[in-house]
Amino acid sequence: MLGPILETLIGGLLTGVLYSLVALGFVLIFKASGVFNFAQGVMVLFAALSVARLSEFFPMPIAIALAVVVMIALAYAIEFLVLRRLVNQEGIILFMATLGVTYFLEGFGQTVWGSDIYKIDLGMPKNPIFVLESVFPGGLLIDPSELIAALICAIMVVALAIFFQVTRVGRALRAVADDHQAAQSVGIPLNQIWLMVWAVAGIVALVAGMMWGAKLGVQFSLSLVALKALPVLILGGFTSIPGAIVGGLIIGAGEKLAEVVLGPVLIRMFDLAGGGIENWFAYVLALMFLLVRPQGLFGEKIIERV
Amino acid sequence: MRASAGQGVAAGDIVLSVEDVSLGFGGVQALTGVSFDIRNGEIRAIIGPNGAGKTSMLNVINGFYHPQSGRITFKGKTRSKMRPYEAARGGIARTFQNVALFKGMTALDNIMAGRTLKMHRGVLWQILRVGPALAEEVEHRLKVEEIIDFLEIAHIRKIPVGRLPYGLQKRVELGRALAMEPNLLLLDEPMAGMNLEEKEDMSRFIIDVNNHFGTTIALIEHDMGVVMDLSDRVVVLDYGRKIADGTPDDVKRDQKVIDAYLGVGH
The missing domain is CATH 3.40.50.300 (P-loop containing nucleotide triphosphate hydrolases)
Structure with missing residues (x-):
């Protein structure tokens, strides 16, 4: 019994890293503007589309490099056309602006790149490997492409965590998120900070889009991966990079385990069909967290004087 | 009597001057042709009734608002508008009305x-x-x-x-x-909402900053007692226009200022 559970756990954790990566994009922008960027999911889609289509004309490394340029250009456009006009507005107004960006990008992506299903071939090994065959009968089945994806994500996450937590950029980000004008008044270049953060979030979206795209194919539903990031954020806290990582792992492992462990229990005890637990488990977990610890595991507790 | 805006003052003494600045938002004219200067090392008060354009003036000085017309000269460099980043670089710091x-x-x-x-x-x-x-x-x-x-x-x-x-x-x-x-410190109602003791503390800090660090200060304040005690010169705005400029004593006796504060039929 232990073998399959361990296998599920590992599979879940590897998927969880991918959730973390998507959630990370949200956290970056939330930290720098206090805004939930609804467009993060569609940015993942847009980035994946760019890579998929560009790779039809160029070798993969060049296609990826070009996609990075596309995402930076996109960040610049969003900063220049949208954010710059909304300095010192309420968070809800910026949120609405990201909603607009979402639907624009969704359509624009189709206009530029087309609306078929495309595939990204990163040349990663496809055949599953078995490990620890001496310990467990039959060994543990692991998908090497997931392992590589997880590794790339881990490197990315650590690099970002160091960059934003340790440097004074971190302090500047928190300052900007708290109060735009006050941040400007001490000489923090608001526009540059936003540009940088959106560009980094775009690149994070690119990596996430490539990993998910290689796994599921590049199609519209890719933007829905972002919805899975929501419970991750609630668990980890909207402002915490480590929170996004831990949250992603918990959700990834939790939902897979719930399917395997909880499923049979439900079937036996209540005579239910027992499937589909993976679909709702994350949200129920998030809901419970909202009741008990609304700021998430690592989020800042917001104290308001009344 | 002291000279008013920009006359009879050695050029090197003026750290910042605004000339003929006008600023509007849609149909609302916040500032109309306002000119005044701030001399190095002084405490300069900007006063006026609510909605007179005082905070707008500070926002123009540190670049949050860009006036439709007029010039701002800071440290000898004249421009049509400041940018917040430039202002901060140049040594303009500020506080805000609502903290x-x-x-x-x-x-x-x-x-x-x-x-x-x-x-x-x-x-x-x-x-x-x-x-x-x-x-x-x-x-x-x-x-x-x-x-x-x-x-x-x-x-x-x-x-x-x-x-x-x-x-x-x-x-x-x-x-x-x-x-x-900073070389120039802008204080937007530093004593708003404070009790007497807190006001006295804040006044002391402002005077100390001015004396010990030689920081030039421009402040908006409603408490007239505080303004008259602290400031070297006072500029008075009303409905976005400058109506008086001079020492606290001059301004206190100015009929236009008295009218603006006590209210006459407009």
């Missing part, structure tokens, strides 16, 4: 944020936290601790500012502005 602190951060971090422009070491050094970057962090921390001592807020430096009472928040905000070591 604009970074609420989630401690008092110490808030004041450290004021050192942003003074820190030069590259990101890589900071990640490593060794050598020059560490020395730099320590050096700035020392400077910030000096400011904290000066403002007598050592006991609250580790508390998130959102939890502090209003009077102390205002003091932290002043601290953040002072951390920039």
Whole structure:
């Protein structure tokens, strides 16, 4: 019994890293503007589309490099056309602006790149490997492409965590998120900070889009991966990079385990069909967290004087 | 009697001047052809009834608002508008009417944020936290601790500012502005909502900053007693226009000012 559970756990954790990566994009922008960027999911889609289509004309490394340029250009456009006009507005107004960006990008992506299903071939090994065959009968089945994806994500996450937590950029980000004008008044270049953060979030979206795209194919539903990031954020806290990582792992492992462990229990005890637990488990977990610890595991507790 | 705006003053003495500045938002004219100057080392008050355009004027000076017409000359350089980043670089610091602190951060971090422009070491050094970057962090921390001592807020430096009472928040905000070591300090109603004791403390800090650091100060204040005591010169705005400019005594006796405050049929 232990073998399959361990296998599920590992599979879940590897998927969880991918959730973390998507959630990370949200956290970056939330930290720098206090805004939930609804467009993060569609940015993942847009980035994946760019890579998929560009790779039809160029070798993969060049296609990826070009996609990075596309995402930076996109960040610049969003900063220049949208954010710059909304300095010192309420968070809800910026949120609405990201909603607009979402639907624009969704359509624009189709206009530029087309609306078929495309595939990204990163040349990663496809055949599953078995490990620890001496310990467990039959060994543990692991998908090497997931392992590589997880590794790339881990490197990315650590690099970002160091960059934003340790440097004074971190302090500047928190300052900007708290109060735009006050941040400007001490000489923090608001526009540059936003540009940088959106560009980094775009690149994070690119990596996430490539990993998910290689796994599921590049199609519209890719933007829905972002919805899975929501419970991750609630668990980890909207402002915490480590929170996004831990949250992603918990959700990834939790939902897979719930399917395997909880499923049979439900079937036996209540005579239910027992499937589909993976679909709702994350949200129920998030809901419970909202009741008990609304700021998430690592989020800042917001104290308001009344 | 002292000379009014820009006349009979040696050019080197003027740190900032605005000339003929007009600013409107849609149909609302916030400022109309306002000119005045701020001399090096003085405390300059901007007063006027509510909605007179005082805060708009400060926002023009530090670049939050861009006037439709007029010129701003700061440290000898004339431009049609300031940008917030340029203003901060040039040594203009400010506080806000409604206290604009970074609420989630401690008092110490808030004041450290004021050192942003003074820190030069590259990101890589900071990640490593060794050598020059560490020395730099320590050096700035020392400077910030000096400011904290000066403002007598050592006991609250580790508390998130959102939890502090209003009077102390205002003091932290002043601290953040002072951390920039400004040439020109803009204070927007530094004593609003304070009790008498807090007002006296704040007045003392303002005078000390002006005396000890030689910082030029422009302040908006409603408490006339405070304005008359603190300031060297006063400019009075009403409905976006300048109606008087001079020493506190001159301004106090000016019929237009009396009318603006007491109200006459417009």
